Amino acid sequence: MSLTRTLVAAPAAALGTLGRAVIRALGAAGRLTLFALAALSHIVRPPLYPREFGMALLHVGWLSLPVVGMTAVFTGGALALQIYSGGARFNAEAVVPQIVAIGMVRELGPVLVGLMIAARVTSSIAAEIATMKVTEQIDALVTLSTDPMKYLVAPRLLAALLTVPLLVAVGDVIGIAGGYAVATSSLGFNPVGYLANTLNFLEPLDVLSSLAKGCAFGGIAALLGCYYGMHSGRGAQGVGRATKTSVEAAAILILAANFLLTGVFFSA
Amino acid sequence: MITLTDLHKSFDGAPVLRGANLHVPKGSSMVIIGGSGTGKSVLLKCILGLVTPDSGTIEIAGQDATRGEREALLSRFGMLFQGAALFDSLPVWQNVAFRLLRGPLKRPRREAREIAVEKLRRVGLGPEVADRLPAELSGGMQKRVGLARAIAADPEIIFFDEPTTGLDPIMAGVINELIREIVTEMGATALTITHDMSSVRAIADRVAMLHAGKVRWEGPVGEMDAAPDPYVQQFIHGHAAGPIEALR
Numbered sequence: 001m002s003l004t005r006t007l008v009a010a011p012a013a014a015l016g017t018l019g020r021a022v023i024r025a026l027g028a029a030g031r032l033t034l035f036a037l038a039a040l041s042h043i044v045r046p047p048l049y050p051r052e053f054g055m056a057l058l059h060v061g062w063l064s065l066p067v068v069g070m071t072a073v074f075t076g077g078a079l080a081l082q083i084y085s086g087g088a089r090f091n092a093e094a095v096v097p098q099i100v101a102i103g104m105v106r107e108l109g110p111v112l113v114g115l116m117i118a119a120r121v122t123s124s125i126a127a128e129i130a131t132m133k134v135t136e137q138i139d140a141l142v143t144l145s146t147d148p149m150k151y152l153v154a155p156r157l158l159a160a161l162l163t164v165p166l167l168v169a170v171g172d173v174i175g176i177a178g179g180y181a182v183a184t185s186s187l188g189f190n191p192v193g194y195l196a197n198t199l200n201f202l203e204p205l206d207v208l209s210s211l212a213k214g215c216a217f218g219g220i221a222a223l224l225g226c227y228y229g230m231h232s233g234r235g236a237q238g239v240g241r242a243t244k245t246s247v248e249a250a251a252i253l254i255l256a257a258n259f260l261l262t263g264v265f266f267s268a
Numbered sequence: 269m270i271t272l273t274d275l276h277k278s279f280d281g282a283p284v285l286r287g288a289n290l291h292v293p294k295g296s297s298m299v300i301i302g303g304s305g306t307g308k309s310v311l312l313k314c315i316l317g318l319v320t321p322d323s324g325t326i327e328i329a330g331q332d333a334t335r336g337e338r339e340a341l342l343s344r345f346g347m348l349f350q351g352a353a354l355f356d357s358l359p360v361w362q363n364v365a366f367r368l369l370r371g372p373l374k375r376p377r378r379e380a381r382e383i384a385v386e387k388l389r390r391v392g393l394g395p396e397v398a399d400r401l402p403a404e405l406s407g408g409m410q411k412r413v414g415l416a417r418a419i420a421a422d423p424e425i426i427f428f429d430e431p432t433t434g435l436d437p438i439m440a441g442v443i444n445e446l447i448r449e450i451v452t453e454m455g456a457t458a459l460t461i462t463h464d465m466s467s468v469r470a471i472a473d474r475v476a477m478l479h480a481g482k483v484r485w486e487g488p489v490g491e492m493d494a495a496p497d498p499y500v501q502q503f504i505h506g507h508a509a510g511p512i513e514a515l516r
Contacts, residue, residue, distance in 0.1 A: 139349070
């Protein structure tokens with residue numbers, strides 16, 4: 001009798017655990033979606049706080065340029081070396097300019113910039129807003145007749161939506177330049193021929209997809225930083241958890257969105 | 269001015285407010301006392317709309333505070349937070365003039381700064397503090413800046429959440445005096461929550477004792493020492509033995 005009970009109870013308990021996890025995940029997705037809709041609605045409804053927007057542009061865009069540039073240049077250089085070495089196995093060394101260009105513009109540029117923004121911007125937004133929450137600064141904003149969604153979230157989200165595509169474009173160019181530098185300095189490529197091959201090979205859709213991914217990844221990065229910051233737990237532990245979770249979630253969502261967008265742009 | 273009727277609030281099934289009733293007359297200074305976790309901060313947050321009560325009513329000047337234009341309601345309030353809650357990224361004068369730099373009370377920047385400097389002077393801080401960041405100030409100075417911010421827009425109602433927590437006795441006395449002076453001078457209605465009995469005696473016209481989510485006793489501060497309620501007596505004299513259970 002007890003064996004029968006155990007045989008029934010164990011799978012039921014496992015199903016129960018799985019069900020609760022699925023419900024929790026769906027609940028979290030629903031809350032995040034509502035938060036995103038509210039944040040987007042605040043972007044298009046006045047007032048917009050210009051000082052906060054300007055600071056967000058500076059922080060998300062301008063101050064991210066060094067890390068984006070360094071990431072792109074080394075990745076472009078390494079990519080050129082890899083393609084040259086791999087291409088040599090079937091006498092295709094000459095495709096380095098084309099593959100570096102398409103690899104950087106379609107995939108590596110947007111994804112690496114997105115991940116660097118998740119590391120740099122998502123974490124700092126989450127930590128800043130979470131600290132504001134635990135020190136009652138968010139409550140203070142409300143008592144001063146200021147909507148935290150409008151004052152804290154909307155400027156950061158708008159700044160990320162506008163600047164991350166530009167960062168991706170800069171990253172694409174610097175990455176290609178990194179490949180160019182390596183290819184022309186140590187792999188024996190002709191500089192003029194390399195540039196001509198790069199420019200002739202790229203199509204408008206490649207660039208468009210890169211910018212669209214940048215916009216999506218910027219939105220994800222800022223939104224998750226704001227969301228986890230605003231929903232932070234108490235104390236230093238709450239701030240730490242909000243920061244860590246925001247970066248993890250942003251990185252995963254960026255990679256998932258990259259897969260979906262690649263399918264949308266290039267599956268036909 | 270403020271009337272709370274049968275206010276209930278629970279968090280994750282744990283009741284915090286269990287039918288709180290309170291009336292704060294216009295122009296008076298009411299102080300709510302009570303031990304930690306008795307619902308004082310939740311009561312304040314319910315009035316401000318930061319927390320939504322499960323049931324009960326909150327009336328401010330005869331109007332239901334849970335309905336209607338929240339921004340208009342909040343524009344009548346000023347609040348001093350326990351940790352001052354100053355905005356780290358803004359200099360002191362912009363913290364004080366926050367409400368005057370944006371929204372319906374927006375003034376020209378120069379005028380807002382002048383008002384901020386005047387409010388800082390009112391709380392005993394010189395104009396040299398105006399351009400500093402909050403992190404560069406001591407705890408007592410931050411409380412004063414928080415007080416200046418609370419009164420910057422000349423609100424009708426001011427809330428003080430543990431105004432002397434973390435301050436030395438002399439600075440606590442200074443803050444208590446400032447609160448009393450400002451409330452009297454502005455004719456504002458004040459609601460303070462505190463554990464500090466010296467604050468109660470310095471600030472209060474009336475006192476309410478909150479315990480287990482209900483107001484156990486309410487009356488003029490002059491009658492507090494003779495209050496027959498054993499909970500009030502235990503609390504104001506700080507006795508370990510009594511009806512309020514203390515963890516050891």
